[in-house]
Structure formats: C-alpha cells, structure tokens
Amino acid sequence: MSPQAKKQENKILILATETCAYPGADSVGQAHSTYPANTYILRVRAPVLFPESFYFDCFKKGISGIIVMSCGEECPYEGAFTAMAKRLDGVYKKMKAMELDLKRLRLTAICTVCNRSFLNEVNQMDKLVRELGPPIFKK
C-alpha cells in the first residue's frame, strides 16, 4: 500500500441503479452537499444481479455496511425489484443466523433528485458503521 493513502475503516458500499440512485448521487454532487467519504458507489443496472453470496463476500472482505439504492417500485426492469427484495429477505435470514447486525444491509429507493433521502441514508449508515465497526463472523 502506498504510504500516502491511509487505510480506511468502516467502508460503506452503495449499489446504485444507473437510472435512479446513481444520477441521484450525482444530483447530490451538483448541489455540493457533503457526506462521509467512506462511501463507494457502484453503478448497477439492477441490483437483482447480485446473488446472496455477493453480500456475504463483501462483509467478509471487510465492507462494514451495504446500501442497496434501487429504483423501488419504479424499477425499469419489471419484476426485478420484487425478485431482488425477496433475495434480500433470504440474506437477512442468514445474517440473523450469523449474528450479523441486520442494519448493516439496507434496501432503499432513491430517485434522480432524492438528494435529502440520499444524504439521510448515507449519514445513518455512516453513524451505524462507526458504532459497530467492521463485521465479525461468529458462526
């Protein structure tokens, strides 16, 4: 690792849909509203792409919190949101069994101009991961 870059704790991964939440995050940027820098936004077409294992792999790799910023019911891929939400139910069940705090994974809908909701979600997750620290797998 480069000596210039400090190891950052409590990283938050944000899966942001390209039609809603990702431009929503850009809109927050256009408004020059600051939020914590431990947030990493991945542009996704639809989060239904990610299998259950992806979320656990992320936590195992050291990601402290994941926010799925979807288009919600306005998802351009009909049925994708429901399928993804169902999958996350399965993830939550396994997280519970693993004694991982369920709040580390958050499903939300963010539109292209939902600046306030975006900031609210990010700040809440940041507060949470600072309290909880990185995930520890007990089971």
Add this chain to the structure above:
Amino acid sequence: MTEKNTDNKKVGVYICYCGGNISDHVDVEEVKKRAEKMPNVVVARTNMFMCSDPGQELIINDLKSGKIDRVVVASCAPSLHEATFRDAIKRAGSNPFIYEHANIREQVSWVHHGEPATDKATILIASAAAKANLLTPLDPIRVEAKKHTTVIGGGIAGIKTAIDIAQTGINVALIEKSSLLGGQLNNLDKLAPSGEKASEVLQELLDQILTHKSITIHTDCEIEAVQGYVGNFSLSISKKSDNKIEKLNIETGAIVMATGAIPYIPFDGEFGFGQHEQVITLQNLIQILKNNKSTGSILEVNGKRIRNIVMIHCVGSRQIPGIHQPKEDGKLNEYCSRTCCAAMLNASNQIKENFPATRIYEMYRDIRTYGRGQEELYTQASANKVVFMRYEANAQPEVSLTRDSDYPFQVKVKDSLTFNEEMDVPADLVVLATGIEPDDVSGLASMMKLPIGTDKFLLEVHPKLRPVEFPITGIFLAGTCQAPMDVGEACNAAGAAAVKASALLRKGFIELDPFVAEVNPNKCQGHGACIEACLKEGALTLVEVDIDGKTVKRAQVTAAMCLGCGACAAVCPEKAIDINGWALKQYEDMVDAIVSDGFAV
C-alpha cells in the same frame, strides 16, 4: 514499480482536472502517481480538460501505439462524457466497450474535500481499473425504430419542432390539449426586439403545419398513458369531440415535450392587483396596446386618459425567501423570467412613440436586456424619455390610493439611482412586469419518468452539453417547458430538439448498448435456473445442442429481448451466465479494489 502480469490487460488511466472543479479538492498529480502503481495500469496521465481535443488525443495516441488496450477516464459523471470517451476510443480504431468511467467530480470533488477526497478518487480509479481489466470488446444491438415522432404541445416550440422534423421525412403527430394552436403567441403583439407581429409569425407557421402531409394534428387531447422505449413508444390519448371522448393510440419512435409555460398571476393585493382595475399585468398591457384605437398624443384606456404609467419590474420573478410571499405550496419563483425586461421596454417604446404625452416611470431591480438587439430597446427607451428608478429587493415600491390628488394612485419608491431618495410618483395606470411560470405537467412527467427541477421547469440532461435531451433515451424537450425563453429562443430549442429526434430515427433502427446476458457454453449445464429467474418472457430459452455426440440442454439468450437486468446471473450455480459490460465478476473485483484501498488487488 512491481513487475506486472503480461497476461493481463494494459489499462490506461486518464485523470481530469476539470479546470479546477476536480483539482481544487483532489490532488490529481498524487492520484496519478498512485494509479501508476495499480495492477495492470501501464500508463496514467492527467489533463486540464480530458474531454477537450488534446485530452482525447492522449487516449487515442496511447491506443494507436498499442501502449494500452483498456481505458479508464476519471472525470465528471458518466452521464456527461462516457459517450465522448467511447467515441474517442472508436476514432482510435478500438472497440468502444473497453472503457470504464471513474466519477471523481460529482461523487468526489464536489462532495468531499482534502485528503479524503484524494484517497477516495484513488480508490474509485483502482476499482474502475479492476473492472476494465475484465472488459471485453462488444458489438451494439440493433433495435428497429418507428420513423415517427410525437410532439406534445402546440405552442410555437411544438409547431416549429413538428415542422422541422417533418421536413426531414419523418412523420409527426402533434398533440395539443386545447382547441387552439399557437399557445402564448396568441396573447402577444409586437415581439421584442424586432417589432414583428406575433400573429404574422404564427400565421406563417400555421400555413406550413396545416398543409404538411407528414404532420397529423390532434387538438383537445389528453395523454393518458405512455409506454415503451426508444424507437417503440406507445401513447394512449383521449380526444374530446362533440361532447364525446374518443380514444386514440399512437405508436411512435420519439417524443418531444413542448408543453410551454404560463404567465405569473399576481396574488390578490400584490401591488394592488385584483383590487383596482388600473393595476394590470404586462400581458394585460400588451392586449390593450394590441387593440388600442387612441388617436391623440396621450394613451387612452377604457376612455380614461393615461398621463402617468408606473411599471414595476420583477413581479413574480427573482423572489427571495423572507421578502416575497410564497405560494400555497410554499414555493417561490427564485429564477429570473428573462423575457419581461425586453417586453416592458418594447411596450414603453410603443407607448412613447405613439403617445408622447403619456409619461412612463419604470421601477426596476436590474434591467436584463440580454439578447441581440435588446439593449437597444433600453437605449431607445431612455431616448424616449422613459424615467428609470431602481429599487432594492427589500424595499419594494408601494402602491396606494390617493384621496386628494387627481391621480388615482401614488407609488412610493426608494430610488437607489438618486441615493435612496424617496419619491412619490402619481399614476393613472400601474403595470406589473409579471414573469413566466412552468405549466403543471407533473402528471405527464411522472408517467414518462422525466425530471423536474426545483424551479418546477422540466430538467434537461445537461444545460450546455445536452440541452434538449432527457435522461430517457428518445424523449426530448423544447421551449418554455424548460425555462423562460422568448420566441426566438423557443424556436432555437425547437430546431435543436427536431434535429436530435430526426438524427435518432433517420436510419429506421437504433443501435443500443450491448449490455445483455451471455451464456458461457463451456460452463452451462442446462439446469434452467436462469430461465426461471428471467423477467422477460422469451429472452432466455433452453435449447438442445449436440456435444460430443450427446444431445444436451443449454441456455440461449435472445439479445434483442434481453433487458440486461442480470436476474439470471444471480441464480446460476455454475456462474455460466453474466451480463456483458456489467458482469458479476467485475463487481467482485471492484469490491476487492475498494477494500484494499486501491492497491494490492
């Protein structure tokens, strides 16, 4: 520098300063140094504006010389310049899909500052480079497109858009909610600054549109539903005719929003409006001048001689929280309506030139005669002896009734041009320079998922780079639904939207991004889980194939039908199906780059 695996791709990283937008908060040269050490990155370069020709040349030269075979540009949001850089790669003779974008302006320098911004930019670039390493060349998907456009709104912008599109050989349906074409142009008279009659301009366009064989006009229509996608939209419309409601369905390739704007109506009592008939709006004054038959040297309105007119600028525009009264929804019009200064001066000049004995006092905050020929209106008004008085936003003119004077009103103003001297100006007529407000198209906007700005006007993708496009491919906008514009500007926007729509549909097909599912035949075992998960019926099927003399089942994708959502990729136990350009494995490597702080992937 550590030795790099030669089997891997050669990634070039190009980091933009964005003229300080990025480099004011991100140490771009430090990020470049760090990028050079990232796995598979063979070159990292910086430029003041990577989107400029010299910036793009850096990428083109490196590709042509064979130094790199994958490209990462770290700059503004991908919505602005992803296409620019893909085009540059194409011009270098390479496949445009070997490209990944790192968003270090909207999602870094504009929201974070100092060292955390530099570190985050580094990590986002490392993550993009990790994805670029797995990108493969792709071919676009062809979608058949209807050579037909629907223009919503029959004002000047809509009419001009329809004519311009039709002239390129594409059929047009023009939808208007009222029974009359022409919109606000019907309410105008002599247009600033040229003095042309609005009715003549409109008639010229009506002559063209009403006789054009490629244009179908539907008046008295409401749009009930909009479905489909670029090249293949479907509009359900209800049309009122003879007390009957008729249902129409229009299949169209593109849509242009030209829904227009409406004049601001002052609230009851705003400068005496609604309480005294001699307090009128700019739109009322235009109507008066249009129909005026006064013959003497003084203007007469409703038989009354108008000796003094006080004109108050910026009514309903440039409103300031705490000073101006918000509407019921709590909103203020904080924008400048732009067109009212020139329109007021135009009216003043008409009055002074025809009725020189009528005196005019213009009370303004700022005179914004921004367009060609408009400043001359101001000079002309000064020469015509129009008296200008300047008020501050927090000291608005006060209109009150008089008892003892022979003028019905007096207008009190603190004139900053005479060092805040308080003046009482007697007036027979008070004219309010009421601005422009967007028409409420929230229903249509939500139907089509179109963005609306905080000022309630429809919001384009980018005010300078993509001024007539929405984020939804195939939907455009023109005219005052976007912002206050004069007739010339609305026609400019209409011409631009028409060209965009025509260029899109011209070939009869559209090439879409090739981001669809692809099956790896070596891994697929024919379980069929992907077919169960698929959201688009018919996009994925199990077909029988012959492998080593045995007939087995394998998944097969119909590319034109595939949505590219990835529902299939999540459920394949063999990981044999993935989305081209947005693969699960690419995301896994991006996460690896993030957790390792951009290094040691």
